[in-house]
Amino acid sequence: MTTDQLLHWLGYPAACLTTFAFIPQAWLTLRTRNVSGISALTYAAFTLGVVLWLAYGWHERDWALIAANTITLPLAASILWTKLREDARARRSHRERRPH
């Protein structure tokens, strides 16, 4: 395999890494519900971006883009959902503890 072929081949591991990378984060977040250090804005923007990539990939019939983003979407969305839900809970319990 020439260097040229190797570099051309890099797209596959790159796609796999940036796709499957979110599995440990989703697992950690769902298991621990520890979202204090997680940015809701990041996961909102990232999830929306993944949705747009999915629509773009579908339009272009780019099956690699469709496959990668079909895997990443539920991972990113579950992190975002847990973050929003836990923050809402924290706000509610904070309000309940305040003296009326």
Place this chain on the structure above:
Amino acid sequence: MTTDQLLHWLGYPAACLTTFAFIPQAWLTLRTRNVSGISALTYAAFTLGVVLWLAYGWHERDWALIAANTITLPLAASILWTKLREDARARRSHRERRPH
């Protein structure tokens, strides 16, 4: 603009969102150093994936890929670096507190 053109155009906002999405997370992590809910494995795999996308984009002379990943790389790497450094600190202070 036809639907066809609109869907074709989606690649640009998709790329911007999944690129700039990590700015708030990097800012939050660097400012608060709260890394307990962040997965080191996720950011290690993601950062490596971004490096490979950069090499692939360079080889293919794909300037959109090069630009996007040149922005994402320092963001992902700074989150990963902060996570590894804070975890190492936590382990060290944990060891120091243990009775000898």
